[in-house]
Amino acid sequence: EAVFDFSGSGRLELSLKAGDVIFLLRRVNTDWLEGTVRDRTGIFPESFVNIIKPLPESDSDEEGGASKSGNHAQSSYSCLRCYLLQPEGIDTRDICVEEDLSTQPSYEDLLSRMRDVFQVEDIALNYRDPEGDLIRILDDEDVTLMVQESKQTGSKVKRPVNQFPWELLV
Secondary structure, eight states, X not given: OBSSOBOOOSSSBOOBOTTOXXXXXXXXXXXXXXXXXXXXXXXXXXXXXXXSSOOXXXXXXXXXXXXXXXXXXXXOOEEEEEEEEETTEEEEEEEEESSOTTOOOOHHHHHHHHHHHHTOSSOOEEEEOTTSOEEEEOXXXXXXXXXXXXXXXXXXXXXXXXXXXXXXXX
């Protein structure tokens, strides 16, 4: 949670208002974190925030190791990297969802979520296959295929622990 206002400079930094609840994605270095707030993703100084739930890799024994057993008291969040491809450029968003990384969404859920996030009705969902080709998603079977293929190629891509191994191109 942001304790102070922070005015980010440049495109990489995330502007914060005191009271904002930021979803942490990763630690950039000892002083900076990366996170998402209000559908925007960027970096910000750790000194401006109070960490409510630490990042997974910084797990210490303060929780008595309970988090390792898998029964979380609070819900866990996962992030989905999405790209809105437009004539004027690409709008990249990390969308946080209260779902486990093993959860497979339905085609209709993905479609309605992307319409909400990007505020565009007339959209198509796509993903890149292991060869790098753009594949159109038309139904739940295509979503299943995307998830299966991403599990095979996912290890090649460096991404945060809580990010789905697949990405949507809208």
